[in-house]
Each structure stands twice: as structure tokens, then as C-alpha cells.
Amino acid sequence: MKLSEQDKLDINDLMDFDFGVRVIARILDYCGMNISSFNQDNAIMSFNEGRRDVGLHIVKMLEDEIDSLTPYEKKLYEANRYRQNLFDEDRKEESINGRNPKQPNRATTE
Numbered sequence: 001m002k003l004s005e006q007d008k009l010d011i012n013d014l015m016d017f018d019f020g021v022r023v024i025a026r027i028l029d030y031c032g033m034n035i036s037s038f039n040q041d042n043a044i045m046s047f048n049e050g051r052r053d054v055g056l057h058i059v060k061m062l063e064d065e066i067d068s069l070t071p072y073e074k075k076l077y078e079a080n081r082y083r084q085n086l087f088d089e090d091r092k093e094e095s096i097n098g099r100n101p102k103q104p105n106r107a108t109t110e
Contacts, residue, residue: 001060011065015073024058025076031055034083036090059084 003011014020028034033055037048062069062077069077 001057001064003061003064007061008065011061015062015065015069018072021073021076024062025080028055028058028080031058033059033080034087036087 014024030051031054032048032052037045037052039045039048059080066074066077
């Protein structure tokens with residue numbers, strides 16, 4: 001992804017402050033970056049994946065600017081990448097089993 005010079009300046013300005021880092025962290029949590037998007041209802045799962053895609057876009061923007069991050073921001077970034085790697089391992093297990101291991105199988109009554 002190619003960021004404009006203004007986008008780069010805006011990201012750097014935002015991440016220069018603790019509140020900016022906290023806001024980005026809350027947005028990424030809201031986007032469901034570290035939880036499963038699986039749902040037996042395809043529409044809900046698609047919605048969850050759309051939300052997660054926004055988070056992935058933000059992370060990609062931050063990765064493009066990783067060299068200019070402060071040591072604190074790099075630690076936050078590495079912590080999020082670690083959490084994401086754990087989540088990705090869970091998703092692999094989920095796809096092997098064909099379901100979300102954290103959700104019980106429920107029979108539908110129709």
C-alpha cells in the first residue's frame with residue numbers, strides 16, 4: 001500500500017502520543033483482530049471479516065511506517081503481532097476441525 005506523504009505525517013503525529021497509541025489499540029480490538037470471526041451464520045461471519053479487514057488495513061499502514069516508530073510504539077506493535085500469531089494458530093486449528101473450538105456445536109431446531 002502506498003501512503004501519501006500527508007498520510008505518513010498524520011500517522012507519525014498520531015503515534016507520537018500515548019493517547020494515539022491507545023486509540024489505535026482500541027480500534028484494532030473493536031475490529032476483532034485478536035478474536036475469531038467464525039460464526040455459523042454466514043452473514044454474521046462476513047460482517048465480522050469485514051470489520052477485521054479494516055483492522056488489517058490499519059496494521060498494514062502502521063507496518064509501512066514501522067521504521068519511524070518510537071521504542072514504545074514498536075513494543076506495542078510487537079505485542080499485537082504476537083497476539084495475532086496466537087490468534088492465527090487458533091484459526092488454523094479451527095479450519096482443521098471445521099468449527100470454532102471455543103463455541104459448542106449446537107443443533108438447530110427447524
